[in-house]
Amino acid sequence: MVEVAVLVDITRCIGCRACQMSCKQWWRLEPSETSFSPTITNPPKRDEHTYLNVEYHEVIGDDGRLSWNFVHKRCFHCVDPVCVSVCPVAAMRKTPDGPVVWDEARCMGCRYCAQACPFRIPNYQFHSLWPEVSKCWFCWDRIAEGLQPACSKACPPKAIEFGEREAVLAEAHRRIEEFPEKYVDYVYGEKEAGGTSLFYISGVPFEQLGFNMAVPHEPLPELTWEFLSKIPFEAAAIIGSMTAIWYIRGRALQDLPEKDEAGHE
Amino acid sequence: MNNKPSLYTRWAPSSDTPLFTPWSVLLLLLAIGALAVAAGKFIFGMHAVDNLSNDWPWGIWVSFNVMAGVALSAGGFVTAGIVYIFRIKRYWPVIRPAVFTAFIGYVIAGAGIAIDIGRTPRIVHPLWMWQPESVMFEVAVCMTIYTTVLFFEFSPLIAERFRLRRTLKFLHAIMIPLIILGITLSFMHQSSLGAVHLIMPHLMYPLWYSEWMGHMFFVSAMALGLCVVIIESTISSKIFKKGLRIDLLGGLGKAAAWILLAYLLFRFWDLNTTGRLDSFTLDNTFGWLFTVEIGLMTLAMILLFIKGVRRSAGWLFTASMFVLIAVVLNRLTTDLIAMAPSRTTAYVPAWTELLFSIGLVAGAMFVFRVVAKYLPLFEGRGYGLSGEEEKASFSSTAETETA
Secondary structure (H helix, E strand, O other): OOOEEEEEEOOOOOOOOHHHHHHHHHHOOOOOOOOOOOOOOOOOOOEOOEOOEEEEEEEEOOOOOEEEEEEEEOOOOOOOOHHHHHOOOOOEEEOOOOOEEEOOOOOOOOOHHHHHOOOOOOEEOOOOOOOOEEOOOOOHHHHHOOOOOHHHHHOOOOOEEEEEHHHHHHHHHHHHHHOOOOOOOOOEOOOHHHOOOEEEEOOOOHHHHOOOOOOOOOOOHHHHHHHHOOHHHHHHHHHHHHHHHHHHHHHHHHHOOOHHHHOOO | OOOOOOOOOOOOOOOOOOOOOHHHHHHHHHHHHHHHHHHHHHHHOHHHHOOOOOOOOOOHHHHHHHHHHHHHOOHHHHHHHHHHHOOOHHHHHHHHHHHHHHHHHHHHHHHHHHHHOOOHHHHHHHHOOOOOOOHHHHHHHHHHHHHHHHHHHHOHHHHHHOOOHHHHHHHHHHHHHHHHHHHHHHHHHHHHHHHOOOOOHHHOOHHHOOOOHHHHHHHHHHHHHHHHHHHHHHHHHHHOOOOOOHHHHHHHHHHHHHHHHHHHHHHHHHHHHOOHHHHOOOOOHHHHHHHHHHHHHHHHHHHHHOHHHHOOHHHHHHHHHHHHHHHHHHHHHHHOHHHHHHOOOOOOOOHHHHHHHHHHHHHHHHHHHHHHHHOOOOOOOOOOOOHHHHHHHHHHHHHHHHO
């Protein structure tokens, strides 16, 4: 199975929210409460009923001109996902073709995935008696059937394009090279957290569109693994040294039986 | 059951401290409050009892009940190591209360995390759904095994109380391997609790992040464990009207001072070499938190290095309290407050969250009182001695008794 990915071309998005609607329809999600906000981002945030939303960002550029940008946001489906690595019961899993999915039967609700996600994506049902983790599932069921995700299928201006990961990434770079005046020379998602399955290209700097530019460019699970892989050796060293000290101290006490009994500070 | 007075039982109810005093009733009420919060969580859901949100998926139940609670319970493995492995026998009198405090600390940490998670009955999942790449998996498994180990380390009290001679013999026979296992497990999960944060370098305020934060958690937990033994002994001596072995506590205090020195050097070496110390400024709350934490630790270390302090029960208690506050603050900051820069909203614990955390500690203190009253918690004689030492110790006792 080939690894798939999605390219979001922010310059193409017209803000119609068809991706939001098709996602709700495919996953049969309840409507979310909407509210007025300084922007017209609605629903204002992603939650268990809203796997993805379109954020509206007004940006004043260096030339003083106002641009209005619509940013389709959701789970990045990292190549080496933090949520999969931190889950103590392997409830989060990366499928071979790309989607990061969740196993209802394993999850115990520790919320480490939500705490540690570099993009702060997973949501939790705090009001439920049997809470679930929710985020974009990359329409894994559609992909398994050879279909494309609901959001990219519904996107009228092809701002969300689905395809093989390598091909999609190449297309992102091709567009930046071909129209350097139109795009910022950066593909967000190519290097973040060691690479993801969601690439963005944009006409305005990403930091002005609510993207976290501080996400490290290395696969984050390696930081933990560096610690964990040493544990067996450290544990063996402790067992060995404690046994040795116990043995040596026993011999020492036989030689000097009274020392510790009488020893005062 | 053997009702004849055996070699192993010299126990008689020595503490006439009443079970119910105004203080202990308050502890009991707080514990009942914690139970009520737990019941509320099961009936109405997490939302009804805690202020957690997608912005703050972890709150005070993880940072205090687990992160601080487990560190506070480190006294068990440190004193066990001193007495059984380094065989510094004069510390025998502190070991029983220390091991029991650790055991009950782990029980409340476990209860705390069981109520914190969304699907409480699945707390057992890590035992067979293995995911060795996860630090949390290691924490869960090590904490479960270590709580069992602590039960065995503490169980000679029960065996003595009920005169289970063969059980006691068996426990003595396995005690050394058990202690070594306990120390190893403690290293593994105390450090892993710090390593939980390794994967979020860009989500935390840099002063509390370190590639070595796992090992730092372990070192600071050792110092805290010793200070908790001092605090617990001081309070016990007042409540249960026991003499205070200030010579022993002073020795523990000195060990804590050396560990604190090692910790502070380790921490500043790391902050300095990685350049994270540059993010220290007194212009924000984090700078002040860091100042208070490090200041209290340094002050306590200096105090504990002074001989006069180690010979004064009051000063020793004060210095130990400084360490307690500093390390608990370190856990709360690392796990909770240092995350604030990556969050968009504020998190203030609900009163039910505070009541649950306080009630767990209060309940533990009440159980300690019950155990001190009905089990030979302070009377340990040859607890866990090996072979001839034990026989010698007990036969001399028996001779005195028969004589």
